[in-house]
Amino acid sequence: MNSELRAFFERVRPAIDETLNELLPSETASPDRIHQAMRYSTLNGGKRIRPCLCVAAFAGYREEWKPILCVASSVEMIHSYSLIHDDLPAMDDDDFRRGKPSCHKQFGEAVAILAGDALLTLAFEVLGRSKDFPADRLMQVISILGRAAGTRGGMIAGQVLDLEAEVTPASASQLETIHRSKTGALIGASVWIGAYLGGASESDLENIRIYCDRIGLAFQVIDDILDATDGSNRDEGKATYPALHGLEKSREIAHDLMKGARSALSPLGERARILLAFCDYLESRTH
Amino acid sequence: MNSELRAFFERVRPAIDETLNELLPSETASPDRIHQAMRYSTLNGGKRIRPCLCVAAFAGYREEWKPILCVASSVEMIHSYSLIHDDLPAMDDDDFRRGKPSCHKQFGEAVAILAGDALLTLAFEVLGRSKDFPADRLMQVISILGRAAGTRGGMIAGQVLDLEAEVTPASASQLETIHRSKTGALIGASVWIGAYLGGASESDLENIRIYCDRIGLAFQVIDDILDATDGSNRDEGKATYPALHGLEKSREIAHDLMKGARSALSPLGERARILLAFCDYLESRTH
Numbered sequence: 133m134n135s136e137l138r139a140f141f142e143r144v145r146p147a148i149d150e151t152l153n154e155l156l157p158s159e160t161a162s163p164d165r166i167h168q169a170m171r172y173s174t175l176n177g178g179k180r181i182r183p184c185l186c187v188a189a190f191a192g193y194r195e196e197w198k199p200i201l202c203v204a205s206s207v208e209m210i211h212s213y214s215l216i217h218d219d220l221p222a223m224d225d226d227d228f229r230r231g232k233p234s235c236h237k238q239f240g241e242a243v244a245i246l247a248g249d250a251l252l253t254l255a256f257e258v259l260g261r262s263k264d265f266p267a268d269r270l271m272q273v274i275s276i277l278g279r280a281a282g283t284r285g286g287m288i289a290g291q292v293l294d295l296e297a298e299v300t301p302a303s304a305s306q307l308e309t310i311h312r313s314k315t316g317a318l319i320g321a322s323v324w325i326g327a328y329l330g331g332a333s334e335s336d337l338e339n340i341r342i343y344c345d346r347i348g349l350a351f352q353v354i355d356d357i358l359d360a361t362d363g364s365n366r367d368e369g370k371a372t373y374p375a376l377h378g379l380e381k382s383r384e385i386a387h388d389l390m391k392g393a394r395s396a397l398s399p400l401g402e403r404a405r406i407l408l409a410f411c412d413y414l415e416s417r418t419h
Numbered sequence: 420m421n422s423e424l425r426a427f428f429e430r431v432r433p434a435i436d437e438t439l440n441e442l443l444p445s446e447t448a449s450p451d452r453i454h455q456a457m458r459y460s461t462l463n464g465g466k467r468i469r470p471c472l473c474v475a476a477f478a479g480y481r482e483e484w485k486p487i488l489c490v491a492s493s494v495e496m497i498h499s500y501s502l503i504h505d506d507l508p509a510m511d512d513d514d515f516r517r518g519k520p521s522c523h524k525q526f527g528e529a530v531a532i533l534a535g536d537a538l539l540t541l542a543f544e545v546l547g548r549s550k551d552f553p554a555d556r557l558m559q560v561i562s563i564l565g566r567a568a569g570t571r572g573g574m575i576a577g578q579v580l581d582l583e584a585e586v587t588p589a590s591a592s593q594l595e596t597i598h599r600s601k602t603g604a605l606i607g608a609s610v611w612i613g614a615y616l617g618g619a620s621e622s623d624l625e626n627i628r629i630y631c632d633r634i635g636l637a638f639q640v641i642d643d644i645l646d647a648t649d650g651s652n653r654d655e656g657k658a659t660y661p662a663l664h665g666l667e668k669s670r671e672i673a674h675d676l677m678k679g680a681r682s683a684l685s686p687l688g689e690r691a692r693i694l695l696a697f698c699d700y701l702e703s704r705t706h
Contacts, residue, residue: 157570163576163583165579165583166575167570170570223529241509242582245509246578249504249536249539252540253539253565253568253570257569260559260560260561260562260564260565261562271548271557274543274546275548276547277547278540282541282544284444288453288533292450292530295529295530
């Protein structure tokens with residue numbers, strides 16, 4: 133991470149954490165267990181990549197990035213809900229998340245299911261109550277986020293296809309679809325929404341859309357590469373880019389995606405400095 | 420059900436079913452299993468009480484009720500998601516719903532969890548894309564629905580408290596809170612939203628709010644009474660109004676609630692004809 137990108141993330145992350153802390157009901161509000169579970173799984177030291185990218189895109193168009201914090205935090209709530217539900221016994225059955233017991237291990241399965249539901253619901257409620265942007269713009273954000281989180285090319289589609297791939301191994305093109313929908317769609321939406329609410333022009337938004345498409349996929353391809361090279365064997369037996377294409381070819385695919393992402397940003401000049409630095413950061417992780 | 424109310428429901432129900440059929444992705448759209456599960460659990464011959472009440476409230480202010488169909492259907496999607504998740508093994512563990520295998524029995528637990536998630540997500544996406552009403556009004560609807568479905572006095576709060584009551588039996592006042600939040604909040608929101616989008620005055624909306632409060636609770640109290648008198652023993656050992664107050668007192672409570680609901684409607688005159696007929700229908704079920 134170059135020093136500018138690091139400085140940016142170090143300023144934005146605490147602001148996101150603080151916003152989430154304010155938006156989430158208190159641990160003592162009744163019914164307290166559900167609120168404890170929501171906070172446990174959301175205020176957990178996450179990297180906040182999605183909201184930080186949302187703020188980064190917004191900051192290309194606006195000096196003051198405080199107005200985007202609630203919207204960016206609602207994206208993080210959707211991400212947090214998806215992790216809680218992915219970890220459930222019926223899904224990926226993970227007992228740990230970020231080194232701590234996963235939500236259902238800590239609070240039981242029923243509360244974990246409901247905490248996920250509640251984070252998803254609260255994300256939309258927060259957007260519905262927002263007065264930070266014109267209502268028609270926020271409606272567009274709600275629609276885009278709903279689609280990115282949904283079953284037509286969105287996060288839920290990715291999770292269903294991923295579960296199916298455990299039975300019938302995914303082909304290369306199926307794996308691309310899984311990565312694009314399970315991870316890429318929400319990351320892409322975060323960036324796009326930031327630029328859109330910042331007031332980017334139609335032509336900037338179109339270039340941002342291409343950037344989103346490329347980094348959304350690259351993000352997960354690079355995650356696959358890291359898993360293959362860190363010796364964790366976490367993905368053993370699972371379809372991954374290195375498993376299907378080999379490590380070298382996977383790095384090449386990631387590199388080509390980042391090249392496409394960078395070139396889409398070039399007409400944006402200075403506005404895209406942080407988004408560009410994020411490309412460098414992502415790519416540096418593959419080496 | 421008097422003939423006018425019956426005629427109204429018989430006209431609205433098919434329109435809701437048709438709207439849901441159009442809004443839900445097709446059974447063949449990829450990933451098909453999730454879409455099949457969403458449709459299986461939503462297009463299942465439900466009574467459509469919530470959307471019909473939403474349309475009824477709207478129709479008090481507008482001749483043409485077609486514009487409210489998408490909003491009313493999104494309320495039904497939220498109801499449908501809640502039933503799928505309530506039936507899960509970790510929750511109420513019900514194998515059947517309306518005489519057919521529940522979603523997780525038919526499609527497996529993972530797909531059922533995701534189908535619930537997807538219906539909740541789609542409900543908000545549909546509202547976000549709507550052009551049927553001014554954006555600021557729809558934003559208010561999204562916020563109200565999010566709250567009614569959420570953890571602060573909403574549906575999820577009710578479900579958490581209901582699960583807790585299985586361990587520590589609920590007191591009378593706790594049971595009232597459970598019924599109000601688990602059932603009452605979403606029913607109340609459906610009616611209020613219909614009147615609000617129809618263009619009801621502030622004073623009508625305040626009266627409607629009182630009506631919603633009363634029928635929301637009464638709906639579940641009457642459900643308890645029916646379960647106690649139909650000999651099904653479905654609620655055996657569970658805190659219910661008849662179990663805590665006795666049958667006669669429960670009928671009296673329901674009657675008082677309906678009296679409050681009716682008197683709140685009286686300033687609305689003709690506009691409230693269907694909502695008033697719904698009170699008669701609900702109360703007739705207790706005898």
